[in-house]
Amino acid sequence: MTAVLGxxxxxxxxxAFWAYERALMANDLEQLDRLFADRPDTLRGDAAGLLVGHEQIRRFRGxxxxxxxxxxxxxxxRVLGAEHALVVAVTELERGGRGQQTQVWQRGADGWQVTAAHVTVPAAAHDARIWRVVGDPLVRPTGxxxxxxxxxxxxxxxAVAGQPVGAGNPTWLGHAPVETTHAWAVRTLLGAGAAVRGIARTDEFAYSLAGANAHHGSPPNPRAPGRISGGSSSGSASAVSLGHAAIGLGTDTGGSIRVPAAYQGLFGIRTTHGAIPTAGVLPLAPTFDTVGWLTREASLLARVGDVLLPEVAPRPVREIVVVPxxxxxxxxxxxxxxxxxAASVDATTESWDLAHLESWREAFRVHQAAQAWAAHGPWxxxxxxxxxxxxxxxFEAAAEITSAQAVAAAIGVASAGRTIRRLVGDRVVVLPSASSVAPLLAEDVSAVRDATMRLTCLAGLGGLPAVTVPRATEEGLPCGVGLVAGPGRDRDLLGFVRDREERLRR
Known part of the structure; x- marks a missing residue:
């Protein structure tokens, strides 16, 4: 029996409280909207973050x-005044465990409405949206x-020795053998003192930029609650953003490090193609596949680079350009x-002729698809x-690509790559890491994907390193600044952001 105390x-x-509770259990969105004050300063918070304003809360619920x-x-x-009251409810979840719901109610012309709320639930021992398997740690350092x-x-x-590679797909996981050795990147990190916290979720076969896995859900985005996490290195990004891990090891084929970094306010790097061995990494499109990682600090991003990247003589960043x-x-x-x-780092403005950009993006798409089908089509x-x-x-579209189309796309990719490398030259180019902030969870992201690929395909076509620096829009939502340089200048980019970390975070 429920007791009312205080x-x-x-x-x-x-x-009003019980009407809200009934509406919540029935997912009656209209009633829930009516019972939350329709104000720009209405608050709703939980462990994933704080939503400000009735519209944000409404979108989250939807x-x-x-x-x-x-x-x-x-x-x-607890009565706070003639028209205000605090209500704290102790709850028990059907799946087990107790939580609390704290609400500030205000009586107005429309009756009692919630103006602020905070919800706590028992922490999941294993959040299956983020982790396929997790330990404390899963693999200890080897050095x-x-x-x-x-x-x-x-x-x-x-590949993590003792575990199969799941590729975000339960059927694949069910057929996958247990790995006997670590992937090169995993082995090298373990040898440098890091531990493997766990194996993080990915979009199926890494063939997406959204982070919404149909089997396991979308990993949370604590920097932008109610919005997608970004993929396909989505689990690694969310683990870092939530503080579950310091380093998120991932891959970037068409933006799978850069996009989640932008959406979740993280630093991230896509490395020069071929700079880090992909031995032990399940391929998607080998022409574009690269190893990358995400962190919360620029200094750590660079420290991981010191471990994984080949040693090369440093070349200072002398010229930065931004392209309208x-x-x-x-x-x-x-x-x-x-x-x-760009203005804060004294970038000069330079105009580029992007008349062929759409054909470049299409060549990237077709070549990626042809390689993805070659890698996974037989299975x-x-x-x-x-x-x-x-x-x-x-994948169905990839299966329909003819040999002639694949050859034409490969030629187009090679031509575009030469042009892009010439345009970048010995400079650092500033551009958006993603075309927008993270879309809402219920939003159709196909148009956003296409828009973002017009930007992210440039580094992929050129085989270039790209670092994402976190920024925020005027509304406070995370977005990403991309820094692209010539092949092999990974360490130069990392040193640039590391040396300016304090200023870059302002």
Missing amino acids: DPAPAGLLD GRGGARLRTVLDVHV AGPLDGLDVAVKDLF ELLALAEPDVAEAVGAF LRTRLDSLGPDVRAR
Whole structure:
């Protein structure tokens, strides 16, 4: 039986509270909207972050698919004034464990409404949206070095000895052998003192930029609650953003490090093609596949580079350019933030002729698809129904690419790469890492994917290193500044952001 404790409840308050509780369990979005004050300063928070304003809260509810089923055990009321009251409810989840819901209610012309709320639920021992398997740690370091005491979230494409590679797909996982050796990158990090915290989720076969795995859900984005995490290194990114790991090891084929870094306010690097061995990494499109990583600090991003990247003589960054035609490919709020960053590092403005950009992107898409089908088509041909709808559609399209189309795309990729490397030259180019802030969970992201690929394909076509620096829009949402340099200048980019970390975070 529910007990009501504390001050006597003002007239109508408990009726409104129970109406809210019924609406929550029924996922009655209209009633929930009515019972939350329609104000720009209404608050709703939980462990994933704080939502500010009725519109943000409404969008969050519309995209989450309902709250966990629970029973209210106790209700505590504290009267704060003639028209205000604090209500704290102790809840018990159907799946087990107790939580709390704290609400500030205000009585107005429309009756009692919530103006602020905070929800706590028992922490999951294993968040399956983020981790396929996790330990404390899963694999201990094999040596000592500059990464002592740090944990790594390893994208589920890398071989970890004693574990199969799952590739984000349960059917593939069920057929995958247990790996006997670590991937080169994993082995090298372990030898430098890092531990493997666990194996992090990925979009199926890394063939997406959204982070929404049809089998396991979308890993949370604590920097932008209610929005997608970004893929395909989504689990690694969320683990770092949430503080579950210091380093997120991933891959970047078409933006799979840069996009989640931009969406979640992280530093990230896509390395020069071929700079880091991909031995032990499940391929998607070998022409574009690269190893990368994400961190919360620029200094750590560079420290990981000291471990993984080949040693080369440093070359100082002498010229930084920003291209208005590239800024124009992003949404205005992101373009403004990237432009402000460019001004802060004294970038010069340079105009590029992007008349062939669409043909470059199409060559990238077709060449990537042809290679993805070559890598996985023989296994997937009779198992396409094991894929989520978006990834399945890409593989089905890939299966239809003819040999002539694949050859033409490969020629187009090579030509575009030469042009892009010439345009970048010996400079650092500033551009958006993603075309927009993270879309809402319930949003169709196909148009956003296409827009972002127009930007991210440039580094992929050129085989170039690209670092993402976190910034924020005027509304406070995370976005990413991309820094692209010539082949082999990974350490130069990392040193540039490391040496300016304090200023870059302002």
